[in-house]
Amino acid sequence: MSLLNYTLRIADSSLISGQRLAEWCSNAHTLEEDIALSNIALDLFGQANILLEYASDLDGKKTADDFAFKRNEREFFNLKLTEQPNGHFGDTIVKLFLFSSFNFLFYNKLSQSKNENLSAFAFKSLKEVKYHLKHSKSWIVRLGDGTKESNKKVQESLNSMWEFTGEFFEMDEIDIELNKKGIGVNNKSLKEDWNNIINTTILESKLKRPEDGYMQTGSKNGLHTEHLGHLLSEMQYLQRAYPNAKW
Amino acid sequence: MSENTNVWEVFIQSKNGLAHKHVGNVHASDKEMALQNARDLYTRRNEGSCIWVVKSEYIVSSESEDGEAFFDPSNDKMYRHPTFYNMPKGAKHI
Numbered sequence: 628m629s630l631l632n633y634t635l636r637i638a639d640s641s642l643i644s645g646q647r648l649a650e651w652c653s654n655a656h657t658l659e660e661d662i663a664l665s666n667i668a669l670d671l672f673g674q675a676n677i678l679l680e681y682a683s684d685l686d687g688k689k690t691a692d693d694f695a696f697k698r699n700e701r702e703f704f705n706l707k708l709t710e711q712p713n714g715h716f717g718d719t720i721v722k723l724f725l726f727s728s729f730n731f732l733f734y735n736k737l738s739q740s741k742n743e744n745l746s747a748f749a750f751k752s753l754k755e756v757k758y759h760l761k762h763s764k765s766w767i768v769r770l771g772d773g774t775k776e777s778n779k780k781v782q783e784s785l786n787s788m789w790e791f792t793g794e795f796f797e798m799d800e801i802d803i804e805l806n807k808k809g810i811g812v813n814n815k816s817l818k819e820d821w822n823n824i825i826n827t828t829i830l831e832s833k834l835k836r837p838e839d840g841y842m843q844t845g846s847k848n849g850l851h852t853e854h855l856g857h858l859l860s861e862m863q864y865l866q867r868a869y870p871n872a873k874w
Numbered sequence: 875m876s877e878n879t880n881v882w883e884v885f886i887q888s889k890n891g892l893a894h895k896h897v898g899n900v901h902a903s904d905k906e907m908a909l910q911n912a913r914d915l916y917t918r919r920n921e922g923s924c925i926w927v928v929k930s931e932y933i934v935s936s937e938s939e940d941g942e943a944f945f946d947p948s949n950d951k952m953y954r955h956p957t958f959y960n961m962p963k964g965a966k967h968i
Contacts, residue, residue: 657879659900659911666914758913765906 629801631685632704633811634745635694636847637737638678639705642695643855644726645671646862650713660716663762667723670755674748681744696866700856701849708791710855714784717770717777721784724763728824729795730756732817741809764828771832778833786837793842795821801847881930882908884915886922894926902927 648668655661679691689697708726713719734756737749770781796814798806805811829836845851865872879901885894897916902908908927917925936944948954 657901659902659907659915663911663914666918762910765910769904769907 629804630742630810631682632801633805634678634682634685636704637745638675638682638694639703640709640726640730641671641678642675643703643705643858644709644723645669645675646858647709647711647713648719648723651719656716664719667759667762670752670759674752674755677748677751681748692866696863700851700859703851703855703859704846704849705851705855706791706794707843707846707852708788708794710851710858711788711791712854715780717781718784718788720763720766720770721781721788723759724767724828725788725792727756727760727763728821728828729792729817731760732820732824733795733812733814736812736817740811745810760824767828767834768832771829771834781832782834785834789837789839790841790843793839794844794846797844797847799847878903880908882912882927883930883933884912885926885928886912886916887924887926888922890923894924897921899930900927 645668648664648671651661651664652668653661655664675695676691679694682694683689683691686694706726708722711718711722713722731753734749734753738746738753740746740749767781770777772778796818798814802811802814806813826836843852860867880903881899882902883899884897886897887894900908900911900915902911905927908929909925912925912927916922
């Protein structure tokens with residue numbers, strides 16, 4: 628049961644992140660970036676798919692699609708950061724950068740998991756996430772070290788998303804149990820490397836690191852911001868309106 | 875497209891050792907963006923192992939009105955093709 632829950636947490640963050648990025652499709656400022664964001668969204672859907680298939684094996688009853696399309700907000704365990712609205716391009720890039728910098732370190736550790744499904748998944752996905760990090764980082768630097776206006780906007784984005792980064796390093800009973808078994812990652816141990824990535828990027832992009840203030844929490848228990856419900860109503864519309872519809 | 879973006883020509887090498895082949899172009903404001911955009915547009919289906927991007931303004935092209943002077947003179951010079959030599963027996967890789 629813990630393993631199923633743990634798997635869903637990782638799957639859900641990818642799925643919800645992918646859904647948000649997919650909202651950019653046909654809306655980005657250039658055709659090139661439009662395709663770049665959609666590519667990343669597709670990578671994330673692919674990651675979610677692998678894990679939801681695994682979750683389906685663990686569960687024995689529900690299919691991967693059931694997990695994606697027939698759960699309510701309280702049954703989703705994605706990081707709160709991933710469900711935040713896209714805002715302007717700077718907001719999206721900051722979100723993607725923060726999420727990818729964490730995921731890069733997380734998958735790196737998860738690829739050493741004793742659970743072969745999780746380690747194989749992490750090993751494969753790490754390559755994708757490396758690119759997501761590279762792409763979002765170069766945009767952070769470009770915008771931060773760009774014009775006065777772009778620096779101001781991306782700094783505001785960073786400030787407003789900062790409260791969602793506390794969840795990256797939380798450890799609840801499930802995390803502790805699976806980490807003891809050599810299956811799960813000790814999220815706290817990622818903090819130092821994450822600080823390094825963030826600080827180097829912030830320095831390079833002439834931004835200021837926000838102060839650690841109030842940090843959001845709750846997604847591990849299915850508690851979310853109001854934005855997730857709206858996202859799900861769109862993502863799940865078809866399966867809700869026409870149950871079991873197939874292509 | 876803003877005034878800060880340029881057009882870059884994209885060349886993809888499909889396999890190690892082969893020549894880079896022109897595949898199209900992208901818009902970008904710096905070389906890193908050009909490379910990433912090229913990656914995202916032109917290598918989504920496993921097309922390449924290496925990418926070159928070059929600002930289009932640095933490519934010098936012959937003009938079509940020079941076509942006659944440039945290319946017609948080689949039309950009737952068959953002797954420039956290496957087809958008049960006898961291949962030595964046993965030479966496999968010529």
